[in-house]
Amino acid sequence: MREEILRISGVNPLKCMKCGKCTASCPAFEKMEYHPHQFVEMVQNNHITPLLESESQYYCMSCLVCEERCPRGVKPQKLIEAVQVLKLRASEGNRLKPQDVANRLDPSLPQQALMAAFRKYSR
Amino acid sequence: MVYSYYPGCTLKTKAKKLDRYARDCAQIFEIELEEIEDWQCCGGVYPGMADELATRLSPVRALREAGDKKQDLVTVCSACHHVIKRVNEDVKTSGEIRRKINAYLEPENGYEGETKVIHYLELLRDRIGFDRIREKVKQPLNGKKIAPYYGCLLLRPYDVMNFDDPENPSIMEEFLLAIGAKPVHYALKNECCGGYVTMEDEEFASKKSSSIMEAAMDQGAESMITACPLCKYNLENSGLKNGIPVYYFTELLAEALGVKEQEEGT
Numbered sequence: 001m002r003e004e005i006l007r008i009s010g011v012n013p014l015k016c017m018k019c020g021k022c023t024a025s026c027p028a029f030e031k032m033e034y035h036p037h038q039f040v041e042m043v044q045n046n047h048i049t050p051l052l053e054s055e056s057q058y059y060c061m062s063c064l065v066c067e068e069r070c071p072r073g074v075k076p077q078k079l080i081e082a083v084q085v086l087k088l089r090a091s092e093g094n095r096l097k098p099q100d101v102a103n104r105l106d107p108s109l110p111q112q113a114l115m116a117a118f119r120k121y122s123r
Numbered sequence: 124m125v126y127s128y129y130p131g132c133t134l135k136t137k138a139k140k141l142d143r144y145a146r147d148c149a150q151i152f153e154i155e156l157e158e159i160e161d162w163q164c165c166g167g168v169y170p171g172m173a174d175e176l177a178t179r180l181s182p183v184r185a186l187r188e189a190g191d192k193k194q195d196l197v198t199v200c201s202a203c204h205h206v207i208k209r210v211n212e213d214v215k216t217s218g219e220i221r222r223k224i225n226a227y228l229e230p231e232n233g234y235e236g237e238t239k240v241i242h243y244l245e246l247l248r249d250r251i252g253f254d255r256i257r258e259k260v261k262q263p264l265n266g267k268k269i270a271p272y273y274g275c276l277l278l279r280p281y282d283v284m285n286f287d288d289p290e291n292p293s294i295m296e297e298f299l300l301a302i303g304a305k306p307v308h309y310a311l312k313n314e315c316c317g318g319y320v321t322m323e324d325e326e327f328a329s330k331k332s333s334s335i336m337e338a339a340m341d342q343g344a345e346s347m348i349t350a351c352p353l354c355k356y357n358l359e360n361s362g363l364k365n366g367i368p369v370y371y372f373t374e375l376l377a378e379a380l381g382v383k384e385q386e387e388g389t
Binding site for chain 1: 131132133136137138164166167168169170171172173174178200202275278279280281289290314315317318319320321322323324325327331351352353355356359360
């Protein structure tokens with residue numbers, strides 16, 4: 001599992017110097033059980049099951065502040081995305097199903113929101 | 124000057140103003156935006172995993188068509204711009220992605236990332252120039268206090284987007300000055316609006332966007348501008364009482380240049 005995450009994300013978690021800037025900058029901090037710096041550390045330590053079981057990754061907005069501010073170029077968002085992608089690929093159902101969005105289709109919702117959400121929350 | 128033009132799905136439906144005024148204003152500066160034939164949706168989010176190839180195909184098709192015509196590719200929507208520019212960078216820098224995508228698409232007509240992708244704001248700044256825009260303004264916005272909202276996708280990651288200072292951008296401020304408005308300086312102009320997470324947790328996305336709009340209002344903003352339909356949606360959906368209007372930057376440009384038609388829908 002760890003090797004697969006490292007392969008598809010292209011991230012080297014050993015570059016992390018644990019400064020915590022990623023987590024300090026993260027706009028989804030309050031909603032995450034595991035924060036960006038913990039994704040880096042836990043993937044490195046092969047402590048991946050808790051990440052898969054947590055819902056933290058669904059709150060990542062891919063805003064890339066963690067990546068921009070990392071002084072070591074670690075790209076924590078890629079690890080969060082990799083965990084999410086592996087979970088979706090392994091699971092039997094999608095997190096977001098077409099029937100789920102019917103009641104969210106308010107007249108002003110842009111297509112972009114639907115496209116992005118289906119890419120992020122389904123296979 | 125002729126450019127290839129990629130509108131994107133939302134600009135054909137909910138964000139027609141973003142598209143129409145971009146085209147109308149380009150004509151004033153003798154710029155022809157030639158729409159990519161049979162363009163496909165960019166996917167809305169950048170597929171960041173190294174083994175995702177199918178999700179990179181539609182940007183490459185658009186990029187290659189522009190490349191075949193030896194034209195730069197102009198985008199307007201922040202998300203399309205982000206996805207297309209980053210996929211282009213992947214094709215340029217990753218031998219494996221380049222090889223596999225070309226093998227799938229059309230091996231005899233390989234694409235190697237040669238097309239230049241420019242956002243409409245960059246077109247205004249770097250190709251037309253804000254001074255020339257200022258000269259063409261017929262109805263200046265008379266010092267209206269407007270907050271520029273950048274969001275994430277145009278700015279980050281800087282090493283690929285190379286758009287503006289990711290921590291303190293100024294291109295929208297320069298744009299606002301050129302059309303006679305007064306840019307409002309506030310703290311959260313490059314914070315995330317909540318993005319697609321509105322589909323996962325609407326309340327949380329509203330919380331993100333309401334704090335951004337409040338920060339702008341605290342500094343006296345009467346309205347905000349954005350280049351992104353999803354940012355606009357989240358800001359308008361923030362649940363703030365007495366929230367301020369959010370406009371596409373192209374709409375205000377059209378107003379200033381005197382090419383805006385009567386109000387009508389989206």
